[in-house]
Amino acid sequence: MKGGWLRIYAIVYLIFLYLPVALLPIFAFNDGTIIAFPLQGFTAKWFLELAAIQALHSALWNSLFIALVTATLSTLLAIGAARASTRYKFPGKAPIMGAIMLPLVLPEIIVAVALLVVLLQLGIGLTSWTVIAGHTLICTPFAIAILSSSFQGLDASVEEAAIDLGETRWGAFRTITLPLVAPGIISAFLIAFTISLDEFIIAFFLTGAEPTLPVYLWSQLRFPTRIPAVMALGTLLLLASLIILSIAEYARRRGIARTGGKDSGGFL
Numbered sequence: 001m002k003g004g005w006l007r008i009y010a011i012v013y014l015i016f017l018y019l020p021v022a023l024l025p026i027f028a029f030n031d032g033t034i035i036a037f038p039l040q041g042f043t044a045k046w047f048l049e050l051a052a053i054q055a056l057h058s059a060l061w062n063s064l065f066i067a068l069v070t071a072t073l074s075t076l077l078a079i080g081a082a083r084a085s086t087r088y089k090f091p092g093k094a095p096i097m098g099a100i101m102l103p104l105v106l107p108e109i110i111v112a113v114a115l116l117v118v119l120l121q122l123g124i125g126l127t128s129w130t131v132i133a134g135h136t137l138i139c140t141p142f143a144i145a146i147l148s149s150s151f152q153g154l155d156a157s158v159e160e161a162a163i164d165l166g167e168t169r170w171g172a173f174r175t176i177t178l179p180l181v182a183p184g185i186i187s188a189f190l191i192a193f194t195i196s197l198d199e200f201i202i203a204f205f206l207t208g209a210e211p212t213l214p215v216y217l218w219s220q221l222r223f224p225t226r227i228p229a230v231m232a233l234g235t236l237l238l239l240a241s242l243i244i245l246s247i248a249e250y251a252r253r254r255g256i257a258r259t260g261g262k263d264s265g266g267f268l
Contacts, residue, residue: 024238028231034224046232056233059216063197066128066212070135071193077136078143078188083177085144086151101141111138112205119206126208134202139195143188150184183251190248194241213237 031041050056084090085097103111115134124130178185200214207215217233220226 021238024231025235027228028235030228030231046228047236049229050233050236053229056213056216059211059213062128062210063213066131066135066203067193067196069132070139070196071189073132073136074139074143074192075147075185075189077140078147079185081140081144082147082151086148100144103138104141104145108138108199108201112202115202116205126206128208128210130206130208131203131212134206135196135199138199138202139192142195143192146188146191147181147184150181187248187251190244190251194244194248198237198241 026039028046029042029044030039031043031045034040081097081100085093112134115130115137119126119130198214199212200218203212203215204218211219217230220230
């Protein structure tokens with residue numbers, strides 16, 4: 001009986017969570033400008049309308065640039081942090097790693113306001129690079145969590161054997177370790193890219209004259225006639241996010257299988 005109630009709870013929870021998302025593509029193909037039932041008819045004109053909005057294109061390219069740089073920085077930082085936390089013992093290891101992973105549990109509004117205050121006190125203007133700094137701060141813990149499982153499942157004796165045979169420590173890491181954890185690196189990169197691309201709160205506080213795509217979408221909600229186009233763009237973003245997450249999950253599982261680690265649950 002207990003299992004039955006848990007199953008019912010899970011079904012209700014999933015419906016509550018994903019029903020609004022399911023409505024997004026439905027209204028994106030609605031011929032009317034009013035977001036309500038009954039639907040006015042089927043049309044794809046809102047998707048075609050996206051091609052004519054120049055401000056949208058600028059916001060999209062800005063978000064892609066920020067997400068690409070953020071994912072690169074977060075993954076590089078995560079490789080070093082994950083390797084250090086899983087392979088070495090050093091003084092203050094637990095507090096240091098706890099501080100690095102703290103953005104996972106802190107409300108983003110607190111992080112955003114704190115970063116804004118610090119930047120203003122330092123006299124640093126708000127640009128795309130301030131958004132990159134904020135996104136790197138919140139994306140790095142996610143990348144570390146992914147890469148830690150890859151490094152934990154890696155047999156340290158393989159790298160040590162290469163060093164014993166005359167390879168340098170860096171050479172052994174580059175030629176032995178990195179190829180083995182490459183699927184985890186790809187997964188961490190894609191997750192960080194997706195998080196940065198979709199993130200709104202930090203971008204809202206730290207963006208300058210060039211808004212990111214989520215900030216631009218929020219600004220368009222004030223104009224009822226533009227909401228159908230926003231729905232169409234949201235549908236495309238939803239599809240892109242699902243594809244990226246699927247690739248990331250595939251890379252994560254492949255990395256665990258290659259290193260012989262234990263799968264503790266994924267994204268999908």
